[in-house]
Amino acid sequence: MKTRITELFGIEHPIIQGGMHFVGLAEMAAAVSNAGGLGIITGLTQRTPEGLAKEIARCKEMTDKPFGVNLTFLPSVNPPDYPGFVKVIIESGVKVVETAGNNPQKYLPALKEAGIKVIHKCTAVRHALKAEKIGCDAVSVDGFECGGHPGEDDIPNFILLPRAADELTIPFVASGGMADARSLVAALAMGAEGMNMGTRFIATKEAPVHENVKQAIVDASELDTRLVMRPLRNTERVLTNPAVERLLAKEKELGANLRFEDIADEVAGVYPKIMQEGHMEIGAWSCGMVAGLINDIPSVQELIDQVMTEADTLIKQRLSGLC
Ligand SMILES: Cc1cc2nc3c(=O)[nH]c(=O)nc-3n(C[C@H](O)[C@H](O)[C@H](O)COP(=O)(O)O)c2cc1C
Numbered sequence: 001m002k003t004r005i006t007e008l009f010g011i012e013h014p015i016i017q018g019g020m021h022f023v024g025l026a027e028m029a030a031a032v033s034n035a036g037g038l039g040i041i042t043g044l045t046q047r048t049p050e051g052l053a054k055e056i057a058r059c060k061e062m063t064d065k066p067f068g069v070n071l072t073f074l075p076s077v078n079p080p081d082y083p084g085f086v087k088v089i090i091e092s093g094v095k096v097v098e099t100a101g102n103n104p105q106k107y108l109p110a111l112k113e114a115g116i117k118v119i120h121k122c123t124a125v126r127h128a129l130k131a132e133k134i135g136c137d138a139v140s141v142d143g144f145e146c147g148g149h150p151g152e153d154d155i156p157n158f159i160l161l162p163r164a165a166d167e168l169t170i171p172f173v174a175s176g177g178m179a180d181a182r183s184l185v186a187a188l189a190m191g192a193e194g195m196n197m198g199t200r201f202i203a204t205k206e207a208p209v210h211e212n213v214k215q216a217i218v219d220a221s222e223l224d225t226r227l228v229m230r231p232l233r234n235t236e237r238v239l240t241n242p243a244v245e246r247l248l249a250k251e252k253e254l255g256a257n258l259r260f261e262d263i264a265d266e267v268a269g270v271y272p273k274i275m276q277e278g279h280m281e282i283g284a285w286s287c288g289m290v291a292g293l294i295n296d297i298p299s300v301q302e303l304i305d306q307v308m309t310e311a312d313t314l315i316k317q318r319l320s321g322l323c
Contacts, residue, residue, distance in 0.1 A: 014194025019070020165191025222292025
């Protein structure tokens with residue numbers, strides 16, 4: 001399938017694997033890129049620019065296809081060494097960067113000068129328009145359904161995607177709630193040029209996470225996610241568990257007085273214990289409502305092949321048969 005996104009990134013299928021903390025390692029990104037999509041290494045999971053350089057080198061050993069690096073700009077008192085991460089990305093020859101979390105303007109001149117394509121992930125049309133204005137090449141439009149940070153506007157993709165299509169000139173992919181061929185075809189119908197998946201890619205054979213994480217996604221229904229940190233205006237959609245219920249009880253009790261320190265036990269530093277060691281109830285971890293559509297753990301190649309084959313059938317048989 002050829003779209004503006006496959007052309008922009010030089011990939012076979014219009015499918016991107018969004019950056020995911022402690023999931024977007026070289027194994028994940030290489031598996032997606034080898035299957036014809038765009039795999040993405042999560043920059044900040046590597047603590048230092050040197051660590052990221054090694055991860056990029058490892059990924060290059062596993063694939064000769066294009067892959068990208070995610071740079072998430074977090075609200076932080078002691079920010080990571082972003083200039084160092086950008087330098088490593090440029091020097092390593094990576095050709096795609098997915099930015100998220102905040103305006104990437106400061107780093108765009110250096111990235112563009114190095115010929116790097118930038119796709120910015122955002123949850124509002126106004127932010128997508130801003131990304132277009134400052135020179136991003138594409139945007140990933142993340143609806144309220146998404147795993148991770150859906151922003152504070154709560155606009156689901158059935159509204160957000162056509163709104164984005166009405167306003168944007170640069171190409172965009174649909175993100176949040178995407179799982180299969182139906183998602184891809186619907187996203188294309190609403191004006192997107194492809195789709196970005198997070199949660200779906202965690203439940204694959206190659207995802208470098210503990211089996212408990214994959215099984216938790218398979219076991220979950222669309223009713224099992226919760227929104228945490230809303231009082232801090234840093235809303236995150238996570239899979240529910242006892243730690244999340246504890247966190248929500250604290251939010252309720254403390255109301256407007258809630259500070260990050262009050263919930264640090266449930267959110268700070270929990271990812272390695274969950275993703276690598278499989279301690280599923282230790283804290284809050286991002287997961288999309290799309291878990292309700294995920295019932296198996298295929299290889300990435302099987303997943304992407306199935307999406308593309310069924311998308312073809314959906315378009316040529318079901319949809320054209322209706323006219
Ligand atoms: C476990 C997990 C960790 C994530 N970590 C990040 C991250 O570090 N940076 C980022 O930009 N997005 C992150 N995301 C968001 C994904 O890249 C993607 O936008 C989102 O998962 C799409 O929604 P979906 O899960 O419904 O497919 C994360 C998502 C999950 C599920």
